[in-house]
């Protein structure tokens with residue numbers, strides 16, 4: 001590591017960035033959709049229990065689902081309207097999932113929120129506001145933010161790392177948040193540090209986002225209420241992957257998390273910059289987490305955009321709003337091209353963790369069928385965790401899914417670097433996901 005840029009020792013690939021379609025587009029608020037479907041499980045943990053029933057009237061921001069006792073996060077109405085009931089909605093990972101459907105009241109006005117001084121709240125009150133608002137990790141994992149910030153008394157942390165790497169090609173949701181909501185993010189960082197009882201925060205931003213780096217540094221400089229907090233923006237050398245918790249911690253602090261323990265065991269709590277903005281909204285505005293920035297990109301959408309979207313809005317309504325898709329559309333991906341999930345329908349709702357929707361044409365995707373493993377070892381070199389994706393894939397093809405545990409695949413965070421470098425185009429991440437499922441099944445989980 002040197003002073004200005006940081007890298008991590010293993011792995012790393014350089015897929016084409018493809019960010020130019022949306023990196024200069026300001027966040028645009030999409031009008032209220034005609035209907036939303038709020039998936040009951042859009043966070044790590046147990047699904048929500050619905051608190052509303054068919055024909056109930058709800059107002060934007062009303063609590064409509066909650067999880068009692070177990071790990072989970074509250075769910076709020078993202079629009080005002082009438083509950084149509086609990087329906088089966090398409091889901092990019094599990095296929096179909098129960099969701100509360102709400103049809104919009106076209107007469108309803110958008111809700112407005114007034115800021116308050118968060119310093120008036122105790123740590124317990126700050127934490128309760130984050131939990132009540134249903135804030136979850138918006139970078140993809142969906143871990144409930146309030147739970148992450150509730151540490152056992154024997155766990156000592158000294159550093160908050162904010163993840164602004166956004167290393168996935170095409171995506172600019174975090175980039176635009178850092179540019180347009182830099183002050184809110186800095187204030188959100190101070191709220192988190194207050195809860196944790198620490199005063200140091202490092203924000204990791206890849207150096208292909210100079211405007212974001214500048215905006216955050218300006219917000220820090222102009223902050224008149226630093227109160228002993230030290231917040232430093234760390235430009236990082238562009239590398240994929242860099243946005244997982246392990247990579248960003250390593251890039252920003254140089255510390256490495258040993259396998260099997262949480263980041264807090266090495267003194268660090270990591271939050272995505274978008275989550276930090278949601279924490280600011282929850283505490284300062286009292287606004288529940290029911291909308292987010294989504295990058296809509298690819299050559300297959302008529303008008304690419306960075307959209308502020310109500311959670312539950314369907315991809316079909318987003319595509320309509322942006323002028324529709326092009327005739328050569330070949331693939332739709334929820335998330336980024338490296339870690340996202342291809343979907344076969346546009347009738348799929350945005351969740352709290354949807355950072356992007358990509359409409360890709362034939363020349364943006366690989367259509368070659370995959371071949372056998374030629375033992376080149378490229379995937380091994382590319383893997384930031386030092387795993388053996390080639391062996392996992394061979395075992396899975398041979399029907400030996402449960403044996404793959406020996407390769408430490410629990411540490412695989414599905415970055416897709418192995419699949420990207422594989423000359424035989426083998427779908428290594430899909431093999432690994434399958435192996436993980438088989439291992440779970442064999443353990444009866």
Ligand code: SF4
Nearest residue numbers: 383412414415416418
């Ligand atoms: S095995 Fe997992 S962590 Fe390693 S390169 Fe492949 S997807 Fe990434």
